[in-house]
Amino acid sequence: MAPTPVPETQDSDVEALEAVCERMVGFDPMANLEWLDGYMAALAAGPRRVPVEEWLPVFADGLFARVFADEADAAPARRLIAKRYAELCWQLDAEAILDAPDELRIDPLMYKFDADTPEDATPAEGDAPAEGAAPAQDEAVAVPAEPVPSQEAAPAEDEALTPADWPGDGVYWALGFGDAIADFADDWEEPDEDAEDAQLFHDLLESIALLAETEGEARQETMHRLYDGVDLDRDELIHEALFATQELRMYWLNHAAKPAQRRIEPKVGRNDPCPCGSGKKYKKCHGAEA
Structure with a gap:
């Protein structure tokens, strides 16, 4: 049985969500759209679906509450985040993945450096989702208020990223993924070393963490171990990391805590x-x- 579709994130939603993140970047340079999307993807793929009202106050040390102190200002931003999170949960529906394990359902919001306009890195969605994607919604959530000036503001236009200092497509996404695991470490209990699928669990996490590495001997060794000595380019690494995310969702489904049996005398x-x-x-x- 296919999961009930949820409203798909529209271009206008992405722009509005990016405006939300731009405000947070003024307080924490890491908290861009790609990082937030990776953070939510980890929660959607994890052992339990953490409600927005539980994780939003936690992520980035309470960043959201600091940036959006006024509830009238926070409400539309919260709705935007919740809508994207619901879409990621839908894309990572375990039953749908089980029905078509070779199809890539998750469609990340990752920055893609545009070589034609090297002064800018623009958000772009990842691989197209599988057939039967969520239907479009006619109305997008309203764009929150304009960013509030901050002493820790993001780089000015003349300080924008260039190809030389751009960390790489998917880097922030992988970092956000890892930060979510760290914030909810009690949920992400590692398997015993002698467990049958312990190596699988660690390989899946390493496939995602590899996106955060752009150079170095350790990165090369990890890549060769995971992919049989083959050097993958950036797009291929992203592709593998996204499939690893789907497989993590299936891993946790197979390792869900079983309810305690009530003993009847x-x-x-x-x-x-x-x-x-x-x-x-x-x-x-x-x-x-x-």
Whole structure:
């Protein structure tokens, strides 16, 4: 049974969500749109679907509350974030992934450096989602108010990123993913080393963490171990990381905590021997007290 579709994030939603993130970047340079999307993707792929009202006050050390102190200002921003989070949860629906494990459903919001306009890095969606994607919504959520000036503001236009200092497509997404795991570490319990799928669990996490690395011997060694000595380009690494995210969702589905079994004691008849061992009938012993 296919999951019930949710409203798809429109271009206007992405622009509005980016405006939200631009305000947060003024207080924390890491908190851009790609980072936030990676953070939410980890929560959507994790052992439990953490409600927005639980994780939003936690992420980036309470950044959202500091930036959006006024509730009238915070409400539309919160709705935008919740809408995107719901879409990611839909894209990472375990049943849909199980029905088509070779299809890539997750469609990330990652910055793509535009070589034609090297002064800017623009947000772009990742690989197209599988067929049956969520239907479009006619109305987008309203754009929040203009950013509030900050002493820690993002770089000015003349200080914009260039190809030389751009960290790489998917870097912020992977960092956000890792930060979500750190914030909810109690949920992400590592398997025992001798568990049958312990290596799978660590390989999936490393496939995602590899996006945050752009150079170095350790990066090369990890890539060669994960991909049989093959050097993957950036787009291929992103592709593998997204599939790893879907597989993590399936891993947690298979390792979901089982509800405790309620033990039901057999009922003692009134004329049966009392379980206490007195030799009396139950009705003449502990049954009389009942």
